[in-house]
Amino acid sequence: MVRVRFAPSPTGYLHIGNARTALFNWLFARANRGSFILRIEDTDIERSKENYVGSIMSDLRWLELDWDEGPDKGGPFAPYRQSERLRVYEKFAEKLLKEEKAYYCYCSDEELKMRRSAALKAGQTPKYDNRCRDLQEEEIEEFKKKKKKPALRFKVPDKRVIIDDIVRGRVEFDTSLIGDFVIMKSTETPSFNFAVVCDDITMEISHIIRGEDHLSNAPKHALLFEALGFKAPQFAHMSLTTAPGGDRLSKRTGATSIAYYRETGYLPEAMVNYLTLLGWSPGDDREILSREEIIKEFKLERLSRSSEALDPNKLDWLSGIYIRKTGLDRLTRLCIPYLKKAKFIKKDAPEADEFDKLREMVAAVRDHLSNISQIKDHVDVFFKDKFAIKDKEAQDILKSAASKNVLKAFLERVEGSNAIDEDLFNNLVKDIQTKTGVKGRLLYQPIRIAITGRIHGPELKLIIPIIGKESCVRRVKRALNS
RNA sequence: GGCCCCAUCGUCUAGCCUGGUCUAGGACAUGAGCUUCUCAAGCUUAAGGCCCGGGUUCAAAUCCCGGUGGGGCUACCA
Numbered sequence: 319m320v321r322v323r324f325a326p327s328p329t330g331y332l333h334i335g336n337a338r339t340a341l342f343n344w345l346f347a348r349a350n351r352g353s354f355i356l357r358i359e360d361t362d363i364e365r366s367k368e369n370y371v372g373s374i375m376s377d378l379r380w381l382e383l384d385w386d387e388g389p390d391k392g393g394p395f396a397p398y399r400q401s402e403r404l405r406v407y408e409k410f411a412e413k414l415l416k417e418e419k420a421y422y423c424y425c426s427d428e429e430l431k432m433r434r435s436a437a438l439k440a441g442q443t444p445k446y447d448n449r450c451r452d453l454q455e456e457e458i459e460e461f462k463k464k465k466k467k468p469a470l471r472f473k474v475p476d477k478r479v480i481i482d483d484i485v486r487g488r489v490e491f492d493t494s495l496i497g498d499f500v501i502m503k504s505t506e507t508p509s510f511n512f513a514v515v516c517d518d519i520t521m522e523i524s525h526i527i528r529g530e531d532h533l534s535n536a537p538k539h540a541l542l543f544e545a546l547g548f549k550a551p552q553f554a555h556m557s558l559t560t561a562p563g564g565d566r567l568s569k570r571t572g573a574t575s576i577a578y579y580r581e582t583g584y585l586p587e588a589m590v591n592y593l594t595l596l597g598w599s600p601g602d603d604r605e606i607l608s609r610e611e612i613i614k615e616f617k618l619e620r621l622s623r624s625s626e627a628l629d630p631n632k633l634d635w636l637s638g639i640y641i642r643k644t645g646l647d648r649l650t651r652l653c654i655p656y657l658k659k660a661k662f663i664k665k666d667a668p669e670a671d672e673f674d675k676l677r678e679m680v681a682a683v684r685d686h687l688s689n690i691s692q693i694k695d696h697v698d699v700f701f702k703d704k705f706a707i708k709d710k711e712a713q714d715i716l717k718s719a720a721s722k723n724v725l726k727a728f729l730e731r732v733e734g735s736n737a738i739d740e741d742l743f744n745n746l747v748k749d750i751q752t753k754t755g756v757k758g759r760l761l762y763q764p765i766r767i768a769i770t771g772r773i774h775g776p777e778l779k780l781i782i783p784i785i786g787k788e789s790c791v792r793r794v795k796r797a798l799n800s
Numbered sequence: 801g802g803c804c805c806c807a808u809c810g811u812c813u814a815g816c817c818u819g820g821u822c823u824a825g826g827a828c829a830u831g832a833g834c835u836u837c838u839c840a841a842g843c844u845u846a847a848g849g850c851c852c853g854g855g856u857u858c859a860a861a862u863c864c865c866g867g868u869g870g871g872g873c874u875a876c877c878a
Contacts (some may be wrong), residue, residue, distance in 0.1 A: 327878050362877060427876070434875080443802045444874065469876050486805070495803055495874085503876040510878045534804060534873035557806080558871070566871085592812095595827090599813055603826045622813075625871065629811050632828040642841075685841040696840095747837095762837030774839035 320352025321524045324378075324385070325514070327359040328370035331575040332377040334628060335529065335559040335567045338593045342556060342621070343527045344383040345594070349616040352524070356388030357517060358399040361507050366401075377576040381586050382609075387521075395521045400513050407508035410516045410546055411470055411501060419545045420501060422468035423450035424461040446471070446497030470502035472512075472542065479537040484525075484554035485621045491537040499538060511535055515542040518551060527554045527618070530625075554618050557597050558625045567628075574628070583656060583690025584633070588640035592633045597622040606639060634688035641687050649684060650677040653693045660694035662701045675784065682780040699770040699781065703789055704796070712767045716797055721764035723754045728765055729794050738787050743779045768797035 324340040326332065332340075347354035356378070360366040375390065387393025397403055414420035423446075430446070437444040451473060453461075461468070474493050481489045501512035508516065518526060518539075526539075533555045543550035561567050567574045579589055591607055599622075600607065600615040607615075641649065650673065657663045657676070668676060683696035707713055715721055727750040735742060751757045766778055769790055775781065782790060 325878095329878075359878065365877075423876085425876095430876080438801080441801055445802095446875095471876095489804070491804075497874095500876045505876075507876090509876065514878090529872090530805065531872055532878095537804095555805085560871085562811085564870080595812065597812090599826095601814075603814075605813090605827055624806050626813090627811065629828065632812060635828055638841085683840090686839080757836095759837045766838070772839090776838095776840075778837075 319522075319524065320347060320350040321355065321522055322347050322352060322527055323355040323357050323518070323521065323523055324383075325357040325359050325517075325528075326374050327362060327365075328367055328374060329362065329365040330370060331577050332374045333567055333574045334576065334593070335574075337377065337381060337576050337589075338559055338596060339527070339529055339556065340378060340383050341381065341590060341593050342598070342618075344385075345613060345616045346525065346527060346618060347386075348613045353386040354383070355393070355395075355521060355523070356385040356398065357521070358389055358401075359510070359513065360399055360401045361510065361513055363401070363507075373577065377580065380580055381576070381590055400508075400517065403513075403517065404507065406520055407502065407513055407516050408506075410519075411508070411512070414472065414501070414545060415470065417545075418473070420470050420472050421451055421453075421498075422458070423471045423498075423500070424453075424458075424466045424468050425450060426466070443495060445495070446499070448498045451498060467504040469500045469504045471498040472501045472538075472545070474498050474538075474541060479540050481533075481536045481540060481553055483533070483536075484552055484618045485557075485623060486530075486533065486555055489533065489536075493537065493541065496538065501542075511538050512542065515539050515546070519543065519546060519548050523551050525552045525554060525618075527556065530555045530558050554621070556621050557623055559596055560625055560627045562628050562630060564627050573630070579633075581691075583652070583692070584637050585640045585644065585652075585690075588633070588637040591640070592636050595632075596628075597626050606636070638688040641684060641690070646677055646681055646684075649690075650680045652690050653680055656691050656693050657697065662694070662697060678784050682776045682784060686776070696776075699772070699775065700784055703792060705771040707767065707771045707797075707800070709771075709773060712771070712773050715763055715773075716767055716800070718764075720754070720756050720760055722798065724750055724756050724761055724764045725768055725794050725798050727753050729791065729798070732787060732790055732794075735787070737783075738790065739783050740779050743782050764797075765794075768794045 322343040324343050326336055326340075344354050346352070356375070358371055360371070371389070378385070385391070387395065387398060389398040392398075411420065433447065434444045450471065474496050477493055479491045479493060481491070483489055499511060500509045502508055517523075536553055536555070540550045559567060561574060576589070580586075587609065590609060591612075594607065594612050595605060598616075598620055600611075601620065604611075653676070654663065654666065654668070658666060663672070663676070665672075679697050679700050680693070683693070686696050687693060707716070728746070731746050731749055732738065735746070738746070747761065751761060754761075762778060763773065766775060767773060769778075769782065769785060785793075
């Protein structure tokens with residue numbers, strides 16, 4: 319039975335790297351009919367914040383990475399927050415202590431820090447010197463009198479640890495390089511390395527899929543699994559994702575958080591597709607893959623071993639494809655918040671005919687979008703009747719005699735007709751052509767500029783029917799009089 | 801510093817395990833062209849890469865060794 323977990327610490331927003339870890343865990347679970355578990359690693363009380371728990375969960379939901387067990391929905395191994403699992407860690411700690419696989423350490427923070435920097439200065443590997451491992455009774459009594467709160471350290475056995483990693487292959491570590499590490503802090507909370515192992519044991523995790531930054535921790539974990547009498551799960555350490563320049567992903571820079579992409583209006587399915595392509599490929603040339611296809615093809619063995627940089631260009635490309643592919647109704651609904659924010663519309667839920675009109679607008683400009691927030695930059699021509707033509711080239715074009723003739727002919731035809739639709743517009747263009755002898759760009763451009771104020775934009779036959787007869791007349795008159 | 805991981809176009813990758821079919825394939829971005837208005841989209845096309853040095857072999861992107869570069873870890877952070 320495959321059981322995997324995503325275990326974020328709520329110390330910040332979900333960023334791209336973590337989202338990718340969650341995604342690959344989820345994919346592996348779904349591909350193997352296993353369970354995907356969400357566990358909150360909040361033992362660092364200082365840095366953990368409740369609102370981050372909420373934002374991480376809502377980002378996961380947005381990406382549609384549903385979990386089978388988690389803090390909000392419970393499950394057979396509840397609770398799923400480390401802060402609520404202290405009893406578990408205490409029990410395992412007691413066990414190790416009783417079996418003399420762990421011991422109390424009375425060294426203070428300052429002492430540890432001093433020894434550390436001294437070792438560093440002397441060019442030696444800084445590691446705990448295990449000095450409390452064989453403390454005499456009297457010494458312990460002495461410390462107790464001083465009321466020093468001890469930390470519990472794990473006795474690291476001297477051996478070679480072999481990690482058989484699904485993506486890295488066989489990796490060997492020599493434990494002589496690892497000092498006895500803390501498993502329970504003097505605050506009586508578990509260290510990260512200990513909590514992870516206790517939880518993975520009790521939650522019966524079968525595969526640990528996480529970032530490569532944990533590869534060096536893996537031997538510690540393997541040692542703990544063994545000491546506690548359990549077989550370690552399968553490890554799969556995935557390569558790390560970097561920011562576009564190759565720099566480390568920071569929780570501080572905005573463009574790396576899932577929330578940023580959500581707010582900017584990337585479609586979740588585009589995001590999932592893009593993230594999947596980061597360090598994974600189906601083995602052929604396919605790049606546009608549905609969730610179902612990805613699940614079908616997903617193999618941990620195909621994860622790339624080298625780290626990968628985020629490429630905003632490629633995301634935009636993919637995102638544009640999904641925007642063009644999605645249903646117009648859905649796309650329009652998704653555009654509404656942005657249109658409202660830009661004050662083009664007033665209501666969150668427009669009436670049917672307003673919605674229909676919006677849908678036409680969206681249809682006219684959707685080819686231009688690589689994310690939904692960009693909608694506001696393309697629809698202003700539909701809403702703004704009055705505008706100043708600032709572009710010098712556009713001004714010059716309007717000034718020419720040919721342009722004026724075109725516009726006059728256009729005005730005449732429009733005023734004499736009913737509402738303009740696409741067919742009418744096409745006929746109208748033909749008429750102007752025969753009447754004025756102007757054709758091609760010389761004909762279209764003045765109309766475009768008069769009506770939109772710009773030299774570029776979507777096809778006129780699409781936008782003019784949306785703008786409507788009345789507004790077109792006003793706009794052209796204004797252009798002729800300027 | 802020590803330990804560990806990684807190394808194919810600018811970027812994401814296929815190929816590597818099981819050497820030959822690789823004069824290294826695809827995608828994004830870039831340049832050019834096409835598309836009876838422009839832009840966008842779409843289509844066509846060009847340029848661009850096996851980190852370096854040894855070795856093994858008839859043959860190496862692929863196997864081995866060394867170097868270089870990048871990254872991670874080295875906490876009573878997670």
